[in-house]
Amino acid sequence: MKKILKFIVLGTVVFLIGWTFYFLYSKSKPKQLIYETVSPKKENIKKSTIITGKISPRDEILIKPQISGIVAEVYREAGQKVAAGEVIAKVKVIPDVASLNNAESRLRSAEIDLTQATQDFERQKKLFAKGIVTKEEYERSETACKTARENSETAKDALQIIKEGISERTAKYSSTLIRSTIGGLILDVPVKVGNSVIQSNTFNDGTTIAIVANMNDMIFIGNVDETEVGRISEGMTMTLTIGALQDVKLDAILEYISPKGIETSGANQFEIKAATQLKEGVFIRAGYSANAEIILARADSVLSVPENTLEFKGDSSFVYILKDEIPVQTFEKRHVEIGLSDGVNIEVKNGLTAEDKVRGNVITDKK
Numbered sequence: 001m002k003k004i005l006k007f008i009v010l011g012t013v014v015f016l017i018g019w020t021f022y023f024l025y026s027k028s029k030p031k032q033l034i035y036e037t038v039s040p041k042k043e044n045i046k047k048s049t050i051i052t053g054k055i056s057p058r059d060e061i062l063i064k065p066q067i068s069g070i071v072a073e074v075y076r077e078a079g080q081k082v083a084a085g086e087v088i089a090k091v092k093v094i095p096d097v098a099s100l101n102n103a104e105s106r107l108r109s110a111e112i113d114l115t116q117a118t119q120d121f122e123r124q125k126k127l128f129a130k131g132i133v134t135k136e137e138y139e140r141s142e143t144a145c146k147t148a149r150e151n152s153e154t155a156k157d158a159l160q161i162i163k164e165g166i167s168e169r170t171a172k173y174s175s176t177l178i179r180s181t182i183g184g185l186i187l188d189v190p191v192k193v194g195n196s197v198i199q200s201n202t203f204n205d206g207t208t209i210a211i212v213a214n215m216n217d218m219i220f221i222g223n224v225d226e227t228e229v230g231r232i233s234e235g236m237t238m239t240l241t242i243g244a245l246q247d248v249k250l251d252a253i254l255e256y257i258s259p260k261g262i263e264t265s266g267a268n269q270f271e272i273k274a275a276t277q278l279k280e281g282v283f284i285r286a287g288y289s290a291n292a293e294i295i296l297a298r299a300d301s302v303l304s305v306p307e308n309t310l311e312f313k314g315d316s317s318f319v320y321i322l323k324d325e326i327p328v329q330t331f332e333k334r335h336v337e338i339g340l341s342d343g344v345n346i347e348v349k350n351g352l353t354a355e356d357k358v359r360g361n362v363i364t365d366k367k
Contacts, residue, residue: 035329037322037357040305045340045347046298049231053222055242055276055288057213061182064199064206069093069176071195076210078188082180088189088210089178091197107155110148117141117148184214187286218276218284220252220292223269226261231296233257238274238292242284251277252292297340304345309358310338319352320359331359 072092076082124141127133180186188211191197200206220240224232234257240250252274261268274292278284311318317338320331336351352358 033329034363035331036360036363038306038309038360039357040303040348040352040354042301042354043304043345044298044300045302045304045342045345047296047340047342048293049224049228049296051222051224051238051272051292051294053220053272053290053292055218055240055284055290056221056286057184057187057215058217058219058275060187060211060213060286061180061184062208063088063178063180063210063212064208065091065178065197066199067091067093067176068199069197071191071193071197071209072176074189074191074193076186076189078186080186082183082186082212084180084183086180087177088180088186089191091176091178093176106158107152110152110155114145114148114152117145121145178209180210180212182212182214184212187211187213213286215284215286216278218278218286219255220272220274220276220290222272222290222292223262223264224257224272226268226270228296229257229261229270232272232294236294238294240274240276240290240292242288242290244285244288245282248279248282250279250282253277254294299340299347302339302347302349303352303354304347305352305358306360307341307344307346309360310336310346321352322357322359 069091071089073090074088075090076086076088082088121141121144124133124138128135128138189209190211191207191209195207197207197209198204220238232254234254236254238252238254240252242248242250254272254274256271256273258271261270263269276284305319309319311320311333317336318333319336321334322329323332324330334351337349339347339349341347
């Protein structure tokens with residue numbers, strides 16, 4: 001019984017030692033990797049860059065008053081179309097006391113002069129009819145009377161303009177009626193009835209009554225990094241994608257690249273502008289954010305492979321070509337000449353044919 005137990009124990013030890021050696025040996029064997037293979041194929045490769053920006057009218061016109069005062073009426077609101085010369089608002093003049101007193105004083109003086117000149121003219125007229133005064137004296141008196149009458153009318157107009165911002169003789173040129181200088185869409189009316197406004201002059205910009213723009217002439221404004229600004233040029237085409245409009249793409253032509261960069265977050269950015277070609281039936285609002293894609297280079301119908309199948313060493317590029325699949329996969333390393341890449345696929349100029357199979361990613365591994 002003891003001998004049997006001894007053999008069992010010994011057999012168990014031997015088995016465990018043998019199994020341990022087998023396990024360690026199997027672990028030390030290299031794994032057999034199985035790769036997927038891809039065939040080179042004809043592709044259109046393009047290198048592009050994406051620029052973020054916004055869509056804006058080419059010109060946004062600020063409508064400002066030519067007089068200071070209080071907004072009496074607002075006839076238009078944002079979103080409405082206006083024609084050139086159409087009235088947007090009316091301003092009520094609040095006269096300055098000193099200016100008002102001066103204007104009243106000038107009118108009184110002009111009326112006194114007119115009364116005196118009229119009396120002199122009537123007297124000279126009677127004397128001329130009797131032949132007592134010469135024709136020259138009569139004409140001088142008549143001219144003086146006309147001049148005094150014109151001065152009186154001018155003084156009246158000046159007083160009326162100070163009081164109301166308008167006179168009877170200049171009503172059609174009234175500066176109290178704020179008119180649009182262009183035809184277009186009103187983007188904003190930042191004033192309300194009762195607001196004080198200041199006229200535009202040499203010393204200040206004046207109060208903006210309205211902002212009007214031609215929405216048929218839109219441009220894309222964006223910024224391009226200094227690493228790519230040297231690869232673009234005026235006249236290049238781009239495709240705009242507007243986030244607010246699904247499935248709407250617009251063509252644009254690059255027409256301006258800023259000669260001076262602006263540092264933003266540690267990088268130099270250069271402003272660009274592109275004329276947008278609008279589509280019929282598509283309304284673009286001012287300020288829409290958009291992305292512009294500019295194609296920097298392209299190669300059409302060229303042999304290509306996925307870029308992750310390449311191995312790079314220095315300035316050289318290599319791929320692994322499938323030689324045999326049975327009993328195991330074997331590959332041959334081959335040098336290739338590459339071209340343009342779009343970040344996913346890369347052009348292969350020399351070293352591959354369409355019949356070759358190139359090693360790709362690992363599918364599984366075997367012991």
